[in-house]
Amino acid sequence: MLTTPTRTLVACLLAFLVSTSLVGCGVLTALRPTASVAPLRHFESDQKAQEAAMELLPKYYAALDAVTMDGGMRPDRVYPYVTPNYRSNLNLAFEKMRNDHLKTTGLTAITRNLLIDYAEKNAGEAFVVVRLCLDLSHTRVLGAADDDETPATRLDHTAYDVSLTTSDGDANRLYVASTRARRDLGPC
Structure with missing residues (x-):
């Protein structure tokens, strides 16, 4: 499972591949990674x-x-x-x-x-x-x-x-x- 910093890095790399004008993930709001939704768990534990x-x-x-x-x-x-x-x-x-x-x-x-x-x-x-x-x-x-x-x-x-x-x-x-x-x- 990817950690949060790794997820952010992967999101930035994907954004870079989509846009050649990328300066940083925080600059392009349209490409800003959204929080991943955890799969629904029926029971907490x-x-x-x-x-x-x-x-x-x-x-x-x-x-x-x-x-x-x-x-x-x-x-x-x-x-x-x-x-x-x-x-x-x-x-x-x-x-x-x-x-x-x-x-x-x-x-x-x-x-x-x-x-x-x-x-x-x-x-x-x-x-x-x-x-x-x-x-x-x-x-x-x-x-x-x-x-x-x-x-x-x-x-x-x-x-x-x-x-x-x-x-x-x-x-x-x-x-x-x-x-x-x-x-x-x-x-x-």
């Missing part, structure tokens, strides 16, 4: 991006728990927190839950979070990845007869990478775009 993610994620998991407790019924409760593409994936999972007559009990708890990535993409879109440590020890999967069908291999404490992105409608609001379970527990 990585910490602010992480805070925005952590403002959204407890709401998302509360809505997700509510839908799964109802056996995948009324999935619209999770829609305010997810992208349209991820909504489609969730709807498939909720449909399978309904078809298999499954539901859950208990609440998912976020025990730790770690910012993995924050980047600005083309067209001013922000992208945030947070690693979550989830405590599932109080959740169970129940079958049609309310029998416990929680997989024996399910870990009570697990790590997920959650990708979030901004929306065109609200540049400072994040939406869950995907979640991916991690094989290793990392910081969890």
Whole structure:
């Protein structure tokens, strides 16, 4: 990245190439370099991006728990927190839950979070990845007869990478775009 003195020097050199009567950058007001506009950043810092993610994620998991407790019924409760593409994936999972007559009990708890990535993409879109440590020890999967069908291999404490992105409608609001379970527990 160019420093301010270097930017000024480059601007003067460009002005010199355009005008043979250049005495100094300050003399030609028409060629005076304007302040460069920094690209729009959705969040002031990585910490602010992480805070925005952590403002959204407890709401998302509360809505997700509510839908799964109802056996995948009324999935619209999770829609305010997810992208349209991820909504489609969730709807498939909720449909399978309904078809298999499954539901859950208990609440998912976020025990730790770690910012993995924050980047600005083309067209001013922000992208945030947070690693979550989830405590599932109080959740169970129940079958049609309310029998416990929680997989024996399910870990009570697990790590997920959650990708979030901004929306065109609200540049400072994040939406869950995907979640991916991690094989290793990392910081969890």
